Amino acid sequence: MTTAEQRLSGPIHKERPMRIICIGAGASGLCFAYKLQRSFNNFSLTVYEKNAEVSGTWYENKYPGCACDVPSHNYTWSFEPKYDWTGVYAKAGEIYKYFNDFSKKYNLDQYTKTNHKAVGAQWDEKTAKWNVQIEDVLTGRIIEDSCDILVNAGGILNAWRWPAIPGLKNYKGKLLHSANWDDTVDLTGQNVGLIGNGSSGIQILPAIQNIVGQLTTFIREPTWISPPFGMDQHVYTKDEIEEFIRKPEVLSGVRKANESGLNSMFGLYLKNTQIQNDMKINMQTQMKQKLKDNFLEQKLIPTWGVGCRRLTPGINYLESLHKDNVKVVYGEIESITEKGCKCDDGNEYPVDVLICATGFDTSFRPRFPLIGPGNVNLQDAWAKEPKSYLGVAAPGFPNYFIFLGPNCPIGNGPVLSAIETQADYMLTLVD
Structure with missing residues (x-):
């Protein structure tokens, strides 16, 4: 284990090799891989994805009518706009393609192992690393891996559940x-x-x-069944799409107007406010x-x-x-x-x-035993009330980061904005 004295004996900003494991290649995992790749070069990253392809919930959910419930132009990364959405509220298949294309465009597939599912993780006090068990879902074989930093990008829409109804x-x-x-x-x-x-x-x-x-x-x-978050559904014409392509400022204006409207909704969540x-x-x-x-x-x-x-x-x-x-x-x-x-x-x-249509297990407990210092299992620690720091870290679990954790602000607009912000924050800690 590297001691504080050993670290201080060398240059303060000297880079050291960093081994990172990310669980999940949905929106969060892909964003993390992209930003890590752009920010650092002395790292080793593996993104384990339980499905056969990337894109997370948009790979899994294919039911009739499945679509984005916020304007499509705001359901993109801030740095990766999509000019040719077919409508204001895109269907699931189109969103799946956006993330799949994003992964291929930036060669994020090089880090991803599909059909691999995390089944356990333990913090090793001696090595200051996480030991992680990964199941190959096609063969059932368990693979042992370890990392300096463990990132859980599985989200809360990954464990669907049948209704608890007898019979x-x-x-x-x-x-x-x-x-x-x-x-x-x-x-x-x-x-x-x-x-x-x-x-x-x-x-x-x-x-x-x-x-x-x-x-x-x-x-x-x-x-409560609300009106759409933003403008009414509308299929974009060829001319409208071409204008977005020719005049990026027009698309930027649409995105800013939508974002402003969505972020003005915080008052709705405060009891007895006028709004x-x-x-x-x-x-x-x-x-x-x-x-x-x-x-x-x-x-x-x-x-x-x-x-x-x-x-x-x-x-x-x-x-x-x-x-x-x-x-x-x-x-x-x-x-x-x-x-x-x-x-x-x-x-x-x-x-x-x-x-x-009975949804998911939306608790923030990890889907596998996560054993931290003192043999504490985060599944137990968060059984009654999950407590985190800024929705990205769990007290007492070093070098473990979470996307969309407890109290993350995801109810007021596009979740991708929160994902980007959390990824940026995590990378300041990696640095």
Whole structure:
């Protein structure tokens, strides 16, 4: 182990070889690799990615209607604009391509090992390094690696979960999850059930409503359905795209206007502020106008304040709820039967296909045992209340950095802005 005296005996700014392991090659991992590559040359980096390709959540999520809920021109790196987005809110496949192309353009694939998943890490007091266990998901073989700095870029949208409803395994129809979509399933004319009214559910419902035969949506809690974060959806014309290319200042103006609007929303998250109270009244009015049904209004419009959760823009979601082939079942699903869902209203609702838009494990606990000094497991330390420094570091876990950690400001706009800022901060510590 290098002592403080040994370090001080040489030049203060002398570079030493740095071994870094990054877990995850989604947006965070790719940004870290890019910035590390541009800033340093005396390093060794491996980015372990559990999927077969990079791009993270945009590689995994392929459900109908999956799209960005902030303006596309602001869902890019500040240093890597994309002039030819097809619309204001890009579809998932287009966003996936953006990150995939970004990785290839800057040769980030040289650092990436796909189909490799972190399964454990331990801090070694003697060597001041992290010992990391990596599983080759294709063979099951465990690989031992070590590093000076361990970066967790896995995010919180990487561990999708089935609903904790009794009898789920008894269902005999086709069972789907929004984060593990089966493209071979044809929903045309089918009797479909949809569990969940979170971010995925409110995109799926209007996307499939006009092709299914019958759609029963099971909703347990109300939620605020907001207008789009920015301008309305719009498909860019060829002339508009060419203007963005010819006149970068025009695109810059669009991006700055969007960013200004998104970052003006912080007041929504402060209880009883004027902007929060005004927005609550405005959203109540908008939701009533779109629902046009007293029962739905009573059940689906929250009484709690706007901003208690991240707002969920739902283009055509509320309007779809009163279509002739859509039935809203409000309450608890008591059990899943062979045929469908049995609810607390005493009825059983048979469906041919059951879609679980039930999200992810969004706790900040690492997905693998992470053992720090004193044999403390971060999974246990963060079991009740995660505590971090600026959302990038965990107390008592040296040289371990986290992207999008606890209290990271990701609810007010594009998450990529936060990722860039955190990457820059981490690199000051690497330096």
